Amino acid sequence: MAGLPPSVPPRKSLGNIRRAFAPWANPAARPLVTFEGVTKRFGGVTAVDDLTLAIYPGEFFALLGPSGCGKTTLMRMLAGFETPDSGRIAIDGQDLAGIPPYRRPTNMMFQSYALFPHMSVEDNIAYGLRQEGQPRTEIARRVAEMLALVKLEGLGRRRPDQLSGGQRQRVALARALAKRPKVLLLDEPLGALDRKLREATQYELMDLQSELGLTFVMVTHDQDEAMALADRIAVMSGGRIAQVAPPEVIYENPATRFVAEFVGDVNLVEGTITEASEAFVSIRTAPEGLVIIADPPPGLHPGAAVTVALRPEKVAITHAEPPQAVNKLAGEIWDIGYLGDFTMFQVKVGGEGGPLFKVALANRTRRVERPLAWDDRVWLSWDAEAGILLAG
Amino acid sequence: MNGLRAPHLVALVAGLGFLYLPILVLVLYSFNASRLVTVWGGFSLHWYGALLRNAALIDAFWLSLRVAALSASLATLLGTLAAIALVRFGRFTGRGLLSGAVAAPLVMPEVITGLSLLLLFVGAGLERGFWTVTIAHVTLTTCFATIVVQARLVGMDRSLEEAAQDLGAPPWRVFASVTLPLILPGLAAAWLLAFTLSLDDLVIASFTTGPGATTLPMRIYSAIRLGVTPEINAASTILIALVALVLVAASLIAKRNLLPRG
Ligand SMILES: Nc1ncnc2c1ncn2[C@@H]1O[C@H](COP(=O)(O)OP(=O)(O)OP(=O)(O)O)[C@@H](O)[C@H]1O
Ligand SMILES: [Mg+2]
Numbered sequence: 001m002a003g004l005p006p007s008v009p010p011r012k013s014l015g016n017i018r019r020a021f022a023p024w025a026n027p028a029a030r031p032l033v034t035f036e037g038v039t040k041r042f043g044g045v046t047a048v049d050d051l052t053l054a055i056y057p058g059e060f061f062a063l064l065g066p067s068g069c070g071k072t073t074l075m076r077m078l079a080g081f082e083t084p085d086s087g088r089i090a091i092d093g094q095d096l097a098g099i100p101p102y103r104r105p106t107n108m109m110f111q112s113y114a115l116f117p118h119m120s121v122e123d124n125i126a127y128g129l130r131q132e133g134q135p136r137t138e139i140a141r142r143v144a145e146m147l148a149l150v151k152l153e154g155l156g157r158r159r160p161d162q163l164s165g166g167q168r169q170r171v172a173l174a175r176a177l178a179k180r181p182k183v184l185l186l187d188e189p190l191g192a193l194d195r196k197l198r199e200a201t202q203y204e205l206m207d208l209q210s211e212l213g214l215t216f217v218m219v220t221h222d223q224d225e226a227m228a229l230a231d232r233i234a235v236m237s238g239g240r241i242a243q244v245a246p247p248e249v250i251y252e253n254p255a256t257r258f259v260a261e262f263v264g265d266v267n268l269v270e271g272t273i274t275e276a277s278e279a280f281v282s283i284r285t286a287p288e289g290l291v292i293i294a295d296p297p298p299g300l301h302p303g304a305a306v307t308v309a310l311r312p313e314k315v316a317i318t319h320a321e322p323p324q325a326v327n328k329l330a331g332e333i334w335d336i337g338y339l340g341d342f343t344m345f346q347v348k349v350g351g352e353g354g355p356l357f358k359v360a361l362a363n364r365t366r367r368v369e370r371p372l373a374w375d376d377r378v379w380l381s382w383d384a385e386a387g388i389l390l391a392g
Numbered sequence: 393m394n395g396l397r398a399p400h401l402v403a404l405v406a407g408l409g410f411l412y413l414p415i416l417v418l419v420l421y422s423f424n425a426s427r428l429v430t431v432w433g434g435f436s437l438h439w440y441g442a443l444l445r446n447a448a449l450i451d452a453f454w455l456s457l458r459v460a461a462l463s464a465s466l467a468t469l470l471g472t473l474a475a476i477a478l479v480r481f482g483r484f485t486g487r488g489l490l491s492g493a494v495a496a497p498l499v500m501p502e503v504i505t506g507l508s509l510l511l512l513f514v515g516a517g518l519e520r521g522f523w524t525v526t527i528a529h530v531t532l533t534t535c536f537a538t539i540v541v542q543a544r545l546v547g548m549d550r551s552l553e554e555a556a557q558d559l560g561a562p563p564w565r566v567f568a569s570v571t572l573p574l575i576l577p578g579l580a581a582a583w584l585l586a587f588t589l590s591l592d593d594l595v596i597a598s599f600t601t602g603p604g605a606t607t608l609p610m611r612i613y614s615a616i617r618l619g620v621t622p623e624i625n626a627a628s629t630i631l632i633a634l635v636a637l638v639l640v641a642a643s644l645i646a647k648r649n650l651l652p653r654g
Contacts, residue, residue: 081554101557114555118573127569128559179559 021231022246023056030093032057032215033078033183038087040073040239047073049239050087055183060209060216062226065236066262071219072111074236075185078217079108091182102131107181111188113172115160121147121171122156128179146174149208166197173205177212186218190225202228223263227251235259251311257390260309265344267310267357273302280326280384283308288350293326294387307390312360314386317345317372318379325381331357333376338363345372347380415632422625429620439622449627452611456591459522459607463529464537464586470530471537471582472575478538479545497535505532506599513600520602528600529593533586540585544578545571577645584642588635 023029031054040048048070055061063071076082077089080101089096091105107128115124125146129139147153150170160168169189176184189205190198206229209216220226226233227247234244235258242262243255254260257268269292271285276296283292283306292308300306322328334356335346345359357380361372372378422440426433443449477484478491497505509528518524552574556566594609601607606614608631615624 079558081557100562101554102560102562106558108555108558110551110555112549112551114549114551116552116556116570127556127561131560131565175555175559 021058023059024054024232029056031055032059032092033217034088034090035074036088036090038074038077038084038089040070040077040082040084046239048077048084051239051241053234053241053244055215055217057215058213060206060229060231061218062230062233063217063219063236064221064223064226064233064263065242067221069236070239071221071236072187073239075108075187075217075219078183079106079185080104105182106185107176107179107183108185108187109172109176109189111191113160113168115168115171115175117160120157120159121152121163124160124171125156125175125178127175132179142178146178149177150174150204166193166201169193169201173208177208177214180212180214183215183217186216188219188221190220190222198225205229227263233263235262237262252388254309254388254390257307257309257392260388260390265312265358265360267312267315267355269308269310269355271306271308273300273304273306276300276302281389283389285355288354290329290350292387293384294389295385297389300389300391305392307392309388309390310357310382310386312344312358313342313362315357315359315380315382317347317359317361318381319371319376321379322381325379326384327387328379328381329357330377330379333372333374333378336372336374347378349380418625419629419632422622422629424622424625427622429622429625439626442623443626443630446623448606449608449611449623452606452608453627453630455522455605456608459526459529459597460587460590463526463533463590464583466526466530467533467537467586468541468579468583470534471539471586472541472579474534474538475541475545479542494535494538497532498539502532502593502595503599506596509596510599520600521605524600524602525597525605525607528596529586529590532593532596533589536589537582537586540582541575541578544575548574581642581645584638584645588638588642591638592631592635 023031033053033055035051035053038048038051039046051070051074063074065071073082077084078096080096080099083097096104116127119127122143125143126139129142134142143156144153147156150173152167152170152174155163155167160171163171173189176186186205190201193201202225205216218226218229227250230247232244232246233250235242235250237258243250243259245253245255250259250263254263260266261268269283269285269290271283271290271292273281274284274291275282278296280293281296281300283294284290285292294308316322316325321330329349331347331349331354333345334348337344337346341363342360343363345361347357347359348354349357359380421429421432423435423437424431424433425436425438474490474494478487478494481487506528509524509531513520513524548571552570553566556570557563561569592609593607594613597607597610598613601610608627612624612627612631615621
């Protein structure tokens with residue numbers, strides 16, 4: 001099935017925050033891919049559990065989650081290699097039930113690349129076009145175009161075993177893109193690459209996607225990759241979706257404790273709401289009796305058990321007591337980890353047996369001797385808006 | 393050859409000698425000028441010339457080649473189908489039975505196989521000859537072919553076939569353009585193995601053949617009952633050379649397809 005690219009205006013940008021692209025917020029927008037109550041079991045294991053999801057045309061969608069949470073299974077059901085036990089999967093409103101993989105408007109880039117070892121790079125890329133019965137000249141033109149796209153001109157006659165890992169990965173990408181599928185599925189596409197090549201390829205992927213206006217669904221368990229590339233991220237856990245949202249929402253407004261912990265570093269403090277008003281809520285933590293002030297979330301009342309999630313870089317660390325801070329806690333530096341761009345402090349709050357807080361401080365000068373040292377008594381402070389309140 | 397000390401060398405020579413001395417003697421005496429098998433009368437190709445004029449031996453040789461080629465082809469076809477069923481169709485009902493049934497002839501005494509085939513052919517009222525020997529050899533060699541092709545299929549990355557499907561190829565075209573080319577070395581090795589097994593089978597052929605169809609091993613065997621002649625030595629030498637050639641080819645192909653590419 002020849003998948004024509006959906007008409008999406010090309011968008012060129014380096015970051016994803018400034019993009020004015022949010023069809024999921026528009027009730028009139030028609031999703032391209034829909035999962036409705038999809039369940040898949042393997043024997044006793046429920047790999048995908050009553051999952052509902054909509055992906056929009058032109059979207060770069062990432063599936064993120066721990067190993068075994070069902071990402072690959074979800075993707076294989078979309079490609080047609082697994083059949084859901086119940087529920088409905090549709091592309092462009094067409095139910096995919098009973099449609100074999102070779103008649104679906106999707107193409108997949110396999111994690112192992114799955115390049116045909118007995119064919120040249122050109123023949124690999126041309127394979128899908130030949131199945132469509134395109135004329136020879138058209139196939140040759142498209143193959144040349146694809147080789148140029150992934151910057152492999154001149155390597156068309158080589159066999160896959162004569163290429164480096166990074167080149168093979170590009171061939172796999174070119175082969176999956178050659179038919180211009182409505183949906184391109186990428187299962188951990190950059191897993192085998194070193195960090196530098198990975199980052200370069202990430203930008204290339206983004207450019208390609210906006211250039212071609214295709215819809216990408218990518219599996220990864222690298223959160224930085226998902227953050228850098230995706231319009232939206234679905235965080236999965238145990239065959240279910242914990243949250244679907246743009247990267248900045250996933251990070252700054254995680255819906256559950258699992259999402260907060262899985263994406264990025266976080267401090268979690270459990271407590272009970274003691275006071276709630278229009279302006280703020282006050283939380284008392286359980287064993288230590290610390291008081292934390294946060295912005296009032298809707299629907300939580302005094303007496304409710306909550307978890308406060310606090311990102312390490314939102315916390316300030318000083319020797320002097322900050323006079324005006326809404327939240328301030330005294331503590332002692334327990335550990336210092338130098339990470340190059342950041343230094344991560346572990347601060348013990350409230351004396352012996354108290355909780356450890358992670359605090360990230362950007363290294364904004366090149367001075368190596370830092371004013372903060374092991375065992376220093378310090379103050380931690382943060383704004384009311386910094387703490388995320390999670391139920392339970 | 394490092395580390396090959398005298399005791400090792402003795403053991404090696406003794407072992408190889410035990411295995412190959414009889415064959416060596418046979419090959420040597422095929423070039424004997426003398427008619428007496430046990431007396432060396434100088435080098436000669438005389439018996440090879442005589443062999444060429446021995447119509448009965450030549451007929452037997454051609455018959456053996458035809459039986460071997462045809463039965464090897466059929467066995468490779470059936471073996472490939474069985475291997476695909478065993479490896480690709482997952483857990484179907486009767487899978488255990490099929491894989492057992494495929495392996496059983498490997499350990500079945502040839503006399504039993506031969507006898508049971510004979511009973512079958514007699515019972516079915518088939519006239520014994522070329523076709524019955526060929527069918528019997530297919531029975532003998534299919535299990536070997538299955539095992540060789542199966543090993544190749546198991547070693548093949550499943551995602552290659554999925555990738556072909558994903559790119560729009562229906563199952564038969566996936567098989568023709570991806571699966572088949574990749575298991576081809578296995579098929580060739582299976583064919584060559586089946587060919588040699590058929591070529592030097594005596595027992596099963598003796599049970600299942602008829603008056604008109606005498607294979608080369610049968611002809612040689614019946615000839616030496618009347619006394620070994622240098623002519624038979626020459627025929628045996630040619631047979632040995634053929635089998636050795638084919639086995640070397642098979643092992644080369646098998647080695648090439650087992651080694652990782654690149
Ligand atoms: N063919 C199969 N047979 C049996 N169980 C399977 C099969 N495929 C997947 N599973 C199980 O389903 C669950 C989800 O697997 P899946 O491969 O989708 O995980 P994943 O999220 O892709 O993990 P990873 O990040 O490790 O690739 C796992 O518990 C896995 O063991
Ligand atoms: Mg996976």
